[in-house]
Amino acid sequence: MPNITVDFSAAMDADFDKAAFAEALHVSVVEIAAAKPEACKTLFRRAGITAYGYEDPVEQRHAVVHVTIGLLAGRTDETKVKLTEAVLELLREHVPGGEGVVLHASAEVRDLDPSYRKLEWE
Template sequence: MPQITVDYSATLATVFDRAGFAKALHTAVVDIAAAKPEACKTLFRPAELTAFGYEDPEEGRHAIVHVTLGLLAGRTEETKAELTEAVLEALRAHVADDGLVTLHASAEVRDLDPSYRKFEG
């Protein structure tokens, strides 16, 4: 915990500082949600094709980033909202604006199911 997944348009590969974003994201999760630094894990998943409205996805004028944070239950709604705002701020700082693509960024914090288990080995 936390389990963090970042889905993003592969077209952002050259303008998305994923390592810098992960560091900022982990810092926010520790500071806001009281997670332990060594517990923060982030998986980046590039999507080869993303679509926006009725526009032709091949034109590549839009890109998407969606961040999902799974935390153990117990955080207040205020804490979750503060964390999602911090995630969006970190995205603004770590996705360069190339002037060619409209970025659609979103984030959500969800409670992990009580069945959540993990192991390290």
């Protein structure tokens, strides 16, 4: 915990500085949600096709990025809102807009289910 997933359109792959975004995001999660740095884990998932409205996805005139942060229960709604706002600002910093491409960015912070368990090994 926290478990962070970043889903993003393939069209933005080359311009998205994922390493710098993850580093800055982990700092924000530690500062805002009182997580431990060594607990921050981020998984990036590249979507080959992103569809928007009725437009042809092949044209790639729209790109989507959505960040989901799963935290152990106990954070206030205020903390969650502050964190999602920080995520959107970090996306603005680390994902440059492309000519003729509209970027749709979103984020959510959710509580992990009480059944959540973690396993580590080498």
